[in-house]
Structures are given as structure tokens and as C-alpha cells.
């Protein structure tokens with residue numbers, strides 16, 4: 001089975017990717033699989049593209065392998081695009097999903113349903129030795145609920161209602177999420193590269 005290294009330490013993403021990659025017969029490894037702790041990569045970019053590039057190229061240069069990186073987040077219109085590239089650390093450096101969700105809900109208190117539009121964004125970067133880095137972007141439109149719902153997924157899934165759905169992203173199964181997610185749409189554009197591997 002082919003293997004691909006994903007430059008992430010986020011278990012929720014690894015879970016999504018395991019299911020998304022299964023149809024390509026590709027086994028994925030992440031930074032969580034290394035015996036020694038891999039140092040955190042500083043995400044100093046101001047865009048999802050820059051941070052995806054930093055993660056993919058840093059890890060590719062270290063291990064000399066093709067590497068996929070994912071930089072993603074939640075963009076809320078009524079918050080001028082926040083939390084955006086700061087999604088993981090919105091409520092502090094410790095990257096606490098519950099605290100991040102709470103902060104978004106607090107900032108949206110009193111904002112009516114029609115103004116709670118938002119989207120998940122995912123930029124994937126593929127870095128390979130001696131080749132230009134490739135990028136793909138996927139989005140998933142929806143709105144922010146008033147209270148969290150559901151136990152599946154990770155991050156902001158419990159407060160995100162995908163457009164056209166009655167269940168939150170965290171009330172969808174992994175398979176259902178992966179039919180409509182920002183990560184899936186970014187992956188679709190990689191199909192040619194994945195199938196030629």
C-alpha cells in the first residue's frame with residue numbers, strides 16, 4: 001500500500017483523512033506516528049495558503065518525502081472573517097476546541113440567524129523534493145448555531161450547520177461529513193495527483 005505523510009498533529013484531521021484516503025488505497029502517516037515528538041511548526045503566515053506551504057515544505061525538507069499539509073479554519077462573516085487563520089488558537093495557545101467554540105458563540109450573542117453565515121475553508125499543500133508546491137482549496141458554506149450539537153468530528157463542528165442540512169457537522173457521521181466538507185472538496189482537486197501515485 002502506498003504511503004503519504006501528512007504534516008499535522010491534529011487527531012480530528014487524521015481521522016477525516018484516513019477515511020478520505022481509503023478509496024485511493026493510500027495509507028497515511030502523520031506527525032503523531034513518529035516515536036520522538038516532532039517539534040511544533042510556527043504558523044507565521046497571514047493566509048491559509050502561506051501556513052499550508054510552511055507546514056508542507058518544513059516537513060518535506062526534514063524527511064525528504066512527499067508531504068501533504070492542511071491549513072484550515074472557520075470564517076464567520078459577522079466577525080469580519082474571524083477566527084480564520086487563528087482558528088486553532090482563537091481562545092489561547094493551548095488550542096482548546098471547547099474554549100474556541102465558546103468564544104465564537106459569545107461573540108455572536110444577539111446576532112440573528114440570517115447574519116450568522118460562515119464557511120469552513122481548507123487549503124491543502126503538497127510539497128515534494130525538487131518540485132514546485134501544489135495548492136488546492138475547498139470550502140463548505142453554512143451558518144453558526146446558537147448552541148453546540150453533536151458528538152462527532154472535532155473543532156467547530158458542533159456549532160456549524162452546513163447549508164441545506166438540519167444536523168450540525170458534529171451530528172453527521174464521518175462518511176456524511178466527508179461527502180460535503182471543505183477538506184473533501186480540496187482533496188477532490190488532488191485526485192489526478194493521487195491516482196497517478
Ligand SMILES: O=P(O)(O)OP(=O)(O)OP(=O)(O)OC[C@H]1O[C@@H](n2cnc3c(O)ncnc32)[C@H](O)[C@@H]1O
Pocket residue numbers: 007008009010013043070071072073074087088097100120153154155156157181183
Ligand atoms: O496545524 P495542524 O498540526 O494541522 O493542526 P491544527 O489544529 O493547528 O490545524 P490548523 O492550524 O489548520 O487550524 C485549524 C483549526 O480550524 C478548525 N477546523 C479545521 N477543520 C475543521 C473541521 O473539519 N471541523 C471543525 N473544525 C475545523 C479546528 O479548530 C482546527 O484546530
Ligand SMILES: [Mg+2]
Pocket residue numbers: 043088
Ligand atoms: Mg496548526
